Amino acid sequence: MKKIVLIALTLFPLTTYAGVEKNESDRLPELLKSTKEVLDPMPGKLKALLVTEITNNGPVKAIEVCSTLAPAMAKAASEKTGWNIKRVSLKNRNTAAKADKWETKTIKGFEKELAANPDAVMEKGEIVKVNKKQYFRYAKGLKTGKECLLCHGKDENITPEVKAKLKELYPKDLATGYEMNQVRGIVSVIRPID
Numbered sequence: 001m002k003k004i005v006l007i008a009l010t011l012f013p014l015t016t017y018a019g020v021e022k023n024e025s026d027r028l029p030e031l032l033k034s035t036k037e038v039l040d041p042m043p044g045k046l047k048a049l050l051v052t053e054i055t056n057n058g059p060v061k062a063i064e065v066c067s068t069l070a071p072a073m074a075k076a077a078s079e080k081t082g083w084n085i086k087r088v089s090l091k092n093r094n095t096a097a098k099a100d101k102w103e104t105k106t107i108k109g110f111e112k113e114l115a116a117n118p119d120a121v122m123e124k125g126e127i128v129k130v131n132k133k134q135y136f137r138y139a140k141g142l143k144t145g146k147e148c149l150l151c152h153g154k155d156e157n158i159t160p161e162v163k164a165k166l167k168e169l170y171p172k173d174l175a176t177g178y179e180m181n182q183v184r185g186i187v188s189v190i191r192p193i194d
Contacts, residue, residue: 088188139187158176
C-alpha cells in the first residue's frame with residue numbers, strides 16, 4: 001500500500017506544517033501560479049465553445065462536441081506540460097472521469113464551500129508524496145450554469161433527444177440531476193515535482 005504524506009497548502013494564507021523543508025514550502029506559490037496559468041483558461045474556452053454550439057446547432061450537437069473536445073483539450077495540455085490533467089466528478093458521465101480519493105475529498109469540500117458562499121473560489125493545491133516522489137495536486141471546481149442543465153439537469157428537464165444522445169455516447173452516465181450553482185466536478189492536476 002502506498003504511503004501518502006500530505007503537505008497542505010491553503011490558498012490564502014499560505015500554511016506549512018512541521019517537517020516540511022523550507023525550500024518545499026517556498027515552492028508552493030510558484031507551483032500554484034504556474035499551474036493556474038495553464039488551467040484557468042480551459043473551463044472558459046470549453047464553455048464558450050459549448051454555448052456557441054448550443055446556440056448554432058442545439059444541445060444534441062453540443063454533446064458530441066463536449067464528448068470529443070473536453071478530453072482533447074485536457075490531453076493536449078497534459079502532453080504539453082507532462083502533467084496529468086483531467087475533469088472528474090462524483091457523478092461522472094465518462095467512466096474514465098471517476099474521482100479518486102483526493103479528488104472526492106476535494107469535491108466534497110468544494111460543495112461545502114459553495115453551500116456557504118455562492119461566490120466561493122473553489123481551488124485547492126497540495127504537495128503530496130507517494131513512494132518518496134513529490135507531486136503537486138491541484139483542483140479547480142466547476143460550477144453548473146444554465147447551459148449545463150440542458151444535459152446535466154434533472155431528468156424531467158432533459159429533452160428526449162438529449163437523453164437518447166447521452167445514452168448512445170455514455171451508457172453508464174451518472175451525471176444528471178444537477179441544479180444551478182452546484183459543483184459539477186473539478187479540473188484535476190497531478191504534477192510531478194522534483
